Amino acid sequence: MFDLNEEQQELQKLSRKVARDLYAPLAREMDRERTHFPREERKKLAELGLLALALPEEYGGGGRPLIDALIVQEEFAKANTLAAWPLFEASAGPARVIHLFGTEEQKQKFLPPVTSGEKIIAISISEPDAGSAATDVKTRARIDGDEVVINGVKRWCSGGGVAEQYLVYVRFSDTPGGKGMGAVVVDKETPGLTFGPQEHLMGHRGVGSADMFFDNVRVPLENVIIPEGGFNKLFTAFSIERLGNSTMCLAIAQEALDRTAKYVQERQQFGKDIIEFQANQVLLADMISQVDIARLLIWRAAEAAGDGAPKQIDASLAKCFANEMVKKVTDLAIQLHGGYGYAEEYEIERMHRDAVGWAIAGGTPTIQRTRIVSEYLGRRFDQRA
Template identity: 60%
Template sequence: MSDFQFSDDERALQQVAAEVAREVYAPLADDLEERHEPLPEQEVARLADLGFLGICIPEEFGGAGAPLTDALIVVEELAKVCRPAAFQVFEANVGPARVLEFFGTPEQQQAFLPLVPTGAMTMAIGISEPDAGSAATDMRTSARIEGDEVVIRGTKRWISNGGHATHYLVYCRFDDVPGAKGIGAVVVPADAPGLTYGARERLMGWKGIPSADLYLDDVRVPLDNLAVPAGGFRDLFGVFSIERLGNSTMSLALGQAALDKATAYVQERKAFGRTIVEFQSVQQTLADMKLQVDAARLLIRRAAVNAGTGLPDTLEVSLAKCFANEMGKKVTDWGMQLFGGNGYTVEYGMERLHRDAHGWAIAGGTPAIQRTRIASELVGRGFSQRPESAVRA
C-alpha cells in the first residue's frame, strides 16, 4: 500500500476523530472563542478516555505506542473545528513530554509519562525569551546546579498554555556557557516556588489557547528534573521536529477547513442569477486552494510516515512546516475572498481560520527560519545569521 493512502486502521481512526469533533467539540468552539477560555477539564478527560492523549506515548507508560501519523490524523480532525481541543492532543503527543521519552532518565519517564495519557499532566515548552525568539541560542535564562538542586532564573515569553499547564520544559543556559553548548532543559512544576506568570497575552487568534510569560526567580527544582544537560541543544531540537509536524498539521487543518467551507458556499451563493461556482475566477481559486492543501498534506505525510515512532528528518520537517504554514495563510485568505463580505464576519467562521493561521506560521520557527534550514541541508553547511564580529567573539 502506498504511504500516501490511509490504512484501514487510520481511516477508522479518522472517522472516530471526525465524529467526536463534529458532535462534541464543534458546538464548544464558539463559546471558547468568545470567552477566550481553554478546553474545560471534563473535555480534556474525554479526550483521555478516547485514548487521544496517549496515541504516541509508549505502551509501557499507558499509551498506545502508535506512530506519529495517528496523532496527526486526530489533531487535524479536531483542529478543523476546535483548535483548543486539538491543542490538548497536540501537547500530549508532539509536545515537550516526548523529550522525556527519547532522552529522559528511566526515573523521569516513570514519574511523568504515565500522567500524559490520563490528562493528569500537561507539559508546555519554554524556549523563547524577550530577546531570543528565532535566535534561540541567544537565550539568557540561567541555570546552575547547587547540590541536589537546579536553580533557574530568567524570563520566558510566548509560552503556549502558559499559566495553565501543570509542568514546563524550560530551556536554559548552564553556568553562563555561551552558544548552544551551554543549553539544556529542566522540568519545572507549575507550582514551583519562585515561578510566576505574566498576564495572559491578547492575541489576534488562538483565543482558546492560553499564552503567558513565565518569570523564574531563583526557582529550585530537584536535580532529578534535569531532562537534558548542557550541550544537548541538538537533541532538544531533534524532538522539537515532532512538534513542528504537529504545528504543520494545525495549518493543514485550517486550510482544509477553509477549502471545505468555500466549496460548499460557492455552490449555494448566487450572483447575477447563477451560483458563483459557475464563474471561472471562482473555479480557479478553488483549484489553487485544493493544490495548496494537497501539497501540504503530502509533505507532512512523507515526514510523518518516514519518522514512524522515531524522530523525523529535519529537512523533511522544514519543508513541510514552511509550505503548510504559508498555505494556511493563503488558503484561508482566498476563502475569505470567495465569501465576499460574509467572509469578513464572525458568523461564517472564515476570518477565525485566517487569524489562527497566522499564529501557527510564527510559532515553532517561522517560514523564513525554515528556508534557512532547507538551504543549509541542500548545500551541506550551516549559515550563521550573526555579524562576523559576533561570530569571532
C-alpha cells in the same frame, strides 16, 4: 503512497465523530471567551484512547506511529483548534522530548500524567531577546546539590499560565550558543515561578500565553531532561513539534476549503452559482492544490519518522509550506465568501486569525528556509557573522 489503511480510516472516523459532536459547536464561543480546554475533557479524550497516541503504551499512551497521532489531531483541529491543543502537546510537544531522551525514571514520572489527561507539558523557549535566535537564551540554571536553581524571564510560551508543567530551555553555563544549554521540567506551582497577565492575541485564543518569571526557582535535579550540551537533542525533538504545527495549519486550511467548496455551490449571483464563474474556479483550484501539497509533505515526513523524529529537512519543508499555505487558503476563503467571510458567524475570519499565529510559532518560515538550505547543502550558516 499515503492511502490510509483500514485501522487508520477507523481511527479517523472515530476522531471526526467525537470532535464534531462534542467540540465543533463550542469553537466560536471558546474563541470569543478565550476559554481554556478543560482538564475534564482532556481526561475524556484519554479514556477514548485519542489523547497521546504517539507515546508508548507502557506509560499509558497509544504506542502508535506519529502519523496516526497527526490524523487524529487534524480531525480535532478542523472542528475546534482548542480541542486539538492537548493532542498536539501530548504527541508532538515537549512530552516527546522526555519520551525520546529521558531516563526510565523520568518517563515513569512525567509521561503517565500526560497520557491520562491530568497534565499538559508546554514548551518554554523564547525570551524578550531570544526568539528565532534560540541560542541567545539567558535564563540561567545553576546546579546546587540535588537541586537546580533557575533565574530569568520567558516570553511567548504557548500555554503559559495555563499548562500544569513546562519544559524550560535554560543556560547551564557561560559557554556560548547551544553548547551551554539544556532543558528542565518545572511545575506551574513551584515557588518562585510567577506569571504575567494573559496576552490578548490576534488568534490562538484560549491556548494561553503569559510571561514567566523565575526567581530562584528550585526543582529536583532529576527534572533535568537534557543536560548542558544536549541542545541538538532538543532540536531533533523539535522536528516532531514542527509536524504538529504543520498539521494544525493543514486542518485549518482543509476546513476553510471544505466550507468554501460548499458555499460557492450554494451562493448565487447574476442568476447562477458563483462557482460557475471561471475566476472563482481558479481560486478554488489554488486552494485545493495548496492543501493537497501540504498534506503530502506532512505525511511523507511523518511516515518516515515512524515512532521517532522526522528528518529535519522534511519537517522544515512541511512547516514552511504549511505555514504560508494556511494564510493563503484562509485569505482566499474570505474572498470567496465575500462579506460573509468577514463575519464571525461563518468562522472563516477566526480560521484566518489562527492561521497567522502558526507561522510565528515553532520557527518562522524564514528560519525554516535557512534550515532547509543548511540541511540540503550540508553546511551551517552563522547568522551572527
